Each structure stands twice: as C-alpha cells, then as structure tokens.
Amino acid sequence: MFSVSHVHHVAIICSDYERSKHFYSGILGFKILKETYREARLSYKLDLAINQDQQIELFSFPTPPARPSRPEAQGLRHLAFAVSDLHACIQHLEQNNIATEEIRLDELTGKRFTFFADPDGLPLELYEA
The missing domain is CATH 3.10.180.10 (2,3-Dihydroxybiphenyl 1,2-Dioxygenase, domain 1)
Structure with a gap:
C-alpha cells in the first residue's frame, strides 16, 4: 500500500542565490541545515528546515529559464x-x-x-x- 506521512520538502530554483538565501533564512527564519556547492553544476543546494518534518531545498543554477508564477498559472x-x-x-x-x-x-x-x-x-x- 502507498502511504505518505507528510511532505518532506519543496524544491525551489532561484535566480539570485544570495538574495533568496537571505530571504528564506534571514527574513522568514528557516534554519540552514546544510549548504552544498556543486562545482560540476556551478550550483548551490541549500537545505532549510521549516520545522522538524518539512524542508525547503533552495537551488541555484547559472541560467534557469523563467516560469510563470502567478497564483492561477498552470502547475504549482x-x-x-x-x-x-x-x-x-x-x-x-x-x-x-x-x-x-x-x-x-x-x-x-x-x-x-x-x-x-x-x-x-x-x-x-x-x-x-
């Protein structure tokens, strides 16, 4: 049987890593669990704890494509x-x-x-x- 206990994480790709890192950790107060720089991808991955069970994974990539993000756009x-x-x-x-x-x-x-x-x-x- 397929059984889910909770959402573990939400992954977000940002356009400006330092700005988003400050926003999610400095302003929203999510605790930084781990920060990893991935040389091969020229990319950061930042694990942030929302609480004991849920996390945000913040990613940076050199040139991520834009995505519509209005609340009524298709998708998330x-x-x-x-x-x-x-x-x-x-x-x-x-x-x-x-x-x-x-x-x-x-x-x-x-x-x-x-x-x-x-x-x-x-x-x-x-x-x-």
Missing part, C-alpha cells in the same frame, strides 16, 4: 505556511520591505490568509491556523 499554484499570528507575520514582512496582499477570508474554513512573493515572484501564502 503557491506554497502556504501555517502561522499562528497573521498580523505579527505581516508586520515582520513589512518591516523587511516585503509587501503583502490584503488579508482574505477562506470562505470554506473561515480562516484568514494573505499572499506575498519571494525574490523571484514565487507566490507564498501565510495561512492563519
């Missing part, structure tokens, strides 16, 4: 992070010059959420759990 819609205090998170992002959309209300769950973007425009969501 967005990456959502569960937070306990939506206003505190929005305030932290604003203090770091990161704009967020207006707070919305999930009509199915009654929960509040907002969207913002990473340095490459990847749509990210804060969902008040």
